[in-house]
Amino acid sequence: MSSSLRDILEPYVDGGALPGAVGLVARGGRVEVEAVGSADREGTAPMVADSIFRIASLTKPVIAAAVMMLVEEGLLALDDEVAPWLPELASPVVVRTPASPVDDVLPAVRPITVFDLLSSRAGYGFPADFSLPAVGLLFSELLQGPPQPQHVVAPDVWMKKLSEIPLLYQPGEAWLYNTTSDIQGVLIARASGQSLPAFLAERIFEPLGMPDTGFSVPAADLGRFTGYYRTGDGGLELVDAREGQWSSVPAFPSGAGGLVSTAADWHAFARMLLAEGAVDGGRGRLLSAESVRLMTTNCLTPVQMAAGELFLEGQGWGFGGSVDVTPRDPWNVPGRYGWIGGTGTAAHIVPATGTVSLLLTQVQLGGPTPPDLMRAFWRYAAGA
Structure with missing residues (x-):
């Protein structure tokens, strides 16, 4: 087992696979956050804990909660x-x-x-x-x-x-x-009767204290926004710059993959799920415990899970995210809920242990199969 989260992330940055990354692992009251590398390929700005990322399919659990x-x-x-x-x-x-x-x-x-x-x-x-x-x-x-x-x-x-x-x-x-x-x-x-951005801002992001989550990045915050890349024959190729497609609200706010966010913001959403819908500090509830249970419980049959193997790797699906039911790997703890994003992101909670794991990178995945970094990160988060 690697001694720290930084030990997991740095080799992928030092080797040129990623410009940078932010990782967060929370176990009980202990929260470990590491920001490594740069926010862009050119190294013009260091990656920081509150760097803003395109979170892609980590949008799905938020939409299901709404x-x-x-x-x-x-x-x-x-x-x-x-x-x-x-x-x-x-x-x-x-x-x-x-x-x-x-x-x-x-x-x-x-x-x-x-x-x-x-x-x-x-x-x-x-x-x-x-x-x-x-x-x-x-x-x-x-x-x-x-x-x-x-x-x-x-x-x-x-x-x-x-x-x-x-x-x-x-x-x-x-x-x-x-x-x-x-x-x-x-x-x-x-x-x-509201636009999707307005509903999410009023009903989820503001109550949970998620100021950097939305369908676009305000001009004042573009300095914290990361570049977005894919791996090409010549190395990392730019897909979208800071001032690109997320610099204004789109006509179609995508519930499947349109949000930007930070590690702290998504962690706030994860804490709400772990608290069975309650907001930090006893400030009411966004959801009932039963709604959170439904979201985080597998609802697929074995036949449906097998047909979805390409994406699910033998696991189930709740609302907006996968639910682990089969311990294929050390991180597949029964009840583990979350998902991955095609822009190089991953977020999961383990209700039984109160664990949150969140990985944010800015390099597009090559397909549905999680890359080696995600698997190494999950192994670390599981303590394996």
């Missing part, structure tokens, strides 16, 4: 059909087989529900085979790939495009990745 807030208020129910708020999905059709052409369809056997969206089993999303015709439309029509916030159309137009794409599976039949979190974001806005 949906559960509306469920608790009675604006939504888990078994509600989504059609009253999302009329574009009132009469979905399904391809005859996953490999069928997109015009070979059948009517859905039942409506899509709120629970289908939360559990990622609405019929939209990514399976193991990205080459399927219906999946290709998610990329070409909806830009369901690496975050490109300024290139996505406004929610109403996006939903109209979505309604023209057939489901890959019947509602409730299969776990599919990503798209349902974007649909949840539209659902939150329509059911609450």
Whole structure:
């Protein structure tokens, strides 16, 4: 076992795989935070503990929590059909087989529900085979790939495009990745009567003290914003600069991957989950303990988990994040909840031990498989 978190992070920075990174591991009352390297490839600014990152799919648990807030208020129910708020999905059709052409369809056997969206089993999303015709439309029509916030159309137009794409599976039949979190974001806005950025700011970020979390970075804070890169043949290639796509609020605030945040901010969200919905300092609750339990409990069948192996690696799924059910590796503690982001981020909680682990980097993942750094980080966080 490495002696410190810095020992885990520094070799990847020193070796040139990453410009920098911020790691946080909290066990009980002890919080270890390390910032190593630089905020950009050129080394113009050091990485600091409150550097701002594009957190990509770490957005998903936040969105799921927001949906559960509306469920608790009675604006939504888990078994509600989504059609009253999302009329574009009132009469979905399904391809005859996953490999069928997109015009070979059948009517859905039942409506899509709120629970289908939360559990990622609405019929939209990514399976193991990205080459399927219906999946290709998610990329070409909806830009369901690496975050490109300024290139996505406004929610109403996006939903109209979505309604023209057939489901890959019947509602409730299969776990599919990503798209349902974007649909949840539209659902939150329509059911609450607020824009998604406004709802999250008022109802989650402000109560939890998450000042650096949102869908864009204010001009005054761009100095703390990190560059975003991918690994190319010649080394790290710039994908998005500080003054790039996150410097203004996008037309489509992505519930699947649009947020920026800091280690301290996401840690505040994690503490709320560990406290079963309570806000630090006895300042009320965002969620009930039952809602947090639902979010962090596996709702997939063994068959659905096996079909999602490419993404889930044998684990289950709650609302907005994976739930460990099989101890394949030292870090797979039953009940461990969280997820990874395609921009090089990872965040998990272990309710049984009160542990939080959070890794923020700015290099795009090469695919669904977590890189070596994440596995080394998880091993350290697990004390293995």
